[in-house]
Amino acid sequence: MNTELAKGVNWVGHLDWSVRDFHGYRTERGSSYNAYLVEGAHAALIDTVKAPYAATLIGQVRARLRERPLRYLVCNHAEPDHAGAMAAVLAAFPGVTVVCNAKCREALGLYGDTTGWTFQVVKEGDKLDLGGRTLQVFDTPMVHWPESMVTYLIEEQILFSMDAFGQHYASGWRFDDEAPLDEVMHEAKTYYANIVLPFARPVTAALAKLGTLPLKQVAPSHGVIWRSHVADIVRAYQDWVVSKAAKKVVILFCTMWDSTRLMAEAVAEGALSEAVTVKLIDVNATADTDIVAEVMDCAALAAGSATLNMGIMPRLAATLTYLRGLKPVGKAGFAFGSCGWATKGAEEAAAYLGAMQVEILHEPITCRFRPDAATLARCREAGRLLAKRALTAGGETKR
Numbered sequence: 001m002n003t004e005l006a007k008g009v010n011w012v013g014h015l016d017w018s019v020r021d022f023h024g025y026r027t028e029r030g031s032s033y034n035a036y037l038v039e040g041a042h043a044a045l046i047d048t049v050k051a052p053y054a055a056t057l058i059g060q061v062r063a064r065l066r067e068r069p070l071r072y073l074v075c076n077h078a079e080p081d082h083a084g085a086m087a088a089v090l091a092a093f094p095g096v097t098v099v100c101n102a103k104c105r106e107a108l109g110l111y112g113d114t115t116g117w118t119f120q121v122v123k124e125g126d127k128l129d130l131g132g133r134t135l136q137v138f139d140t141p142m143v144h145w146p147e148s149m150v151t152y153l154i155e156e157q158i159l160f161s162m163d164a165f166g167q168h169y170a171s172g173w174r175f176d177d178e179a180p181l182d183e184v185m186h187e188a189k190t191y192y193a194n195i196v197l198p199f200a201r202p203v204t205a206a207l208a209k210l211g212t213l214p215l216k217q218v219a220p221s222h223g224v225i226w227r228s229h230v231a232d233i234v235r236a237y238q239d240w241v242v243s244k245a246a247k248k249v250v251i252l253f254c255t256m257w258d259s260t261r262l263m264a265e266a267v268a269e270g271a272l273s274e275a276v277t278v279k280l281i282d283v284n285a286t287a288d289t290d291i292v293a294e295v296m297d298c299a300a301l302a303a304g305s306a307t308l309n310m311g312i313m314p315r316l317a318a319t320l321t322y323l324r325g326l327k328p329v330g331k332a333g334f335a336f337g338s339c340g341w342a343t344k345g346a347e348e349a350a351a352y353l354g355a356m357q358v359e360i361l362h363e364p365i366t367c368r369f370r371p372d373a374a375t376l377a378r379c380r381e382a383g384r385l386l387a388k389r390a391l392t393a394g395g396e397t398k399r
C-alpha cells in the first residue's frame with residue numbers, strides 16, 4: 001500500500017475494515033483513522049487512532065523512525081477516534097511534546113489523565129519548525145468540535161484537514177485517484193450529511209480561511225487523501241454548506257398494515273408525473289445514515305406514519321429525531337398516514353417536520369384503515385405539488 005504523500009510524509013493510521021456502527025452512523029464500508037508522520041530534522045506525528053489500535057500506529061512510526069526520536073505529537077481534535085491512542089504513543093516515545101490549542105488541552109484533560117504530559121499550546125497561525133519543514137495551525141471551531149484545528153505543511157502544501165473532507169471508507173487505497181471516485185464521493189457526501197451538516201456556518205468560515213492556502217493535497221482524518229480531486233471535494237463542500245437543493249422529492253414512510261405504504265406509493269406516483277428524482281424510503285428497511293444523505297439535498301419531503309398507541313410509529317420518530325438534530329434546511333413538505341381511529345401518527349409526523357423547519361404545504365392527509373380512491377387521489381395530487389416545488393429547486397439556503 002502506497003502511504004507516501006511526499007518524501008518523508010507518510011500515512012501511519014489504522015484501517016478499520018470491520019466497524020459498522022460509528023456512534024450510530026452505519027459505516028457499510030468501514031473506516032480508517034488517519035495519522036500522519038512528518039519528518040524534517042525533527043519528526044512530528046499528526047493525530048493518532050482509536051485506543052485499541054495504538055500498537056498498529058506505534059509499530060508504523062517505529063518502523064519509519066528507526067532509532068530517531070519522535071519530537072512532537074500534534075493533536076488536531078480531542079475526539080477519541082483520533083486522540084484515543086495518545087497516552088500509548090507518549091508512553092512508547094518518551095520526550096514527546098503535545099502540540100494543541102488551549103481548548104484541546106482542556107478536553108484531553110477531561111477525557112483522561114494528562115498529568116506528566118508536556119504541552120506546547122498553540123493558537124491561530126502559529127508555526128512549528130521541524131527543521132526544513134514547517135507546520136502551521138489554524139483553528140476550525142465546530143468542525144467538528146469546539147477545539148478542532150487543522151495543520152498545514154507549508155513546504156508541501158498539504159492540509160491535514162481533520163474530520164473535514166473525510167469519508168468513512170476502509171480500503172487499500174490511500175489516495176483519491178487510486179479508488180473509484182464515485183464510491184469516494186458517495187462516502188464523502190454521506191459523511192458530510194451525518195457528521196458535518198449541522199455546522200454549515202463554521203464550515204463556511206473554515207472554507208473561506210483555508211481557501212486562501214495553496215493546496216496540493218488535503219489529508220483528512222478518515223478515508224482517502226485528496227490529491228487529484230482537491231477542487232472537486234472543495235466545490236462539493238461549497239455546495240453542501242449552502243444546502244443547494246436538487247430537483248428531488250423524498251418520501252419517508254413507516255407502515256403497519258400497508259395502508260400508509262399505499263398512500264406513500266400514491267404520493268410517489270404523483271411526484272413522478274414531473275421530471276424530478278423521487279426516492280420512496282421505507283424507514284424500516286433503510287439505515288438513517290443513508291436517509292440523511294438523501295434528505296440533505298432534496299427540495300421536498302413527505303413523512304408518513306401509521307398510528308401506533310396514539311402516536312407516531314417509533315421507527316419514523318427515530319429517523320425524524322435524527323434528522324431534526326442534523327438540521328437539514330430549505331425543505332417543503334407535508335405529513336400523511338393511515339390510522340384506526342385517531343390520526344395521531346400523521347399529526348406527530350407533521351409536528352416533527354415543523355420542528356425541522358420544513359415549510360408545511362398543507363394539513364396532514366389521513367384516512368381510517370385502507371385509503372379509498374379519493375384519499376389516494378389526494379395523495380397523488382400532493383405528490384404532484386411536492387414535485388412542482390422540487391422543480392423550482394437549485395437555489396441556496398443559508399443557515
Ligand code: FEO
Nearest residue numbers: 079081144163221
Ligand atoms: Fe473523526 Fe470528530 O472525529
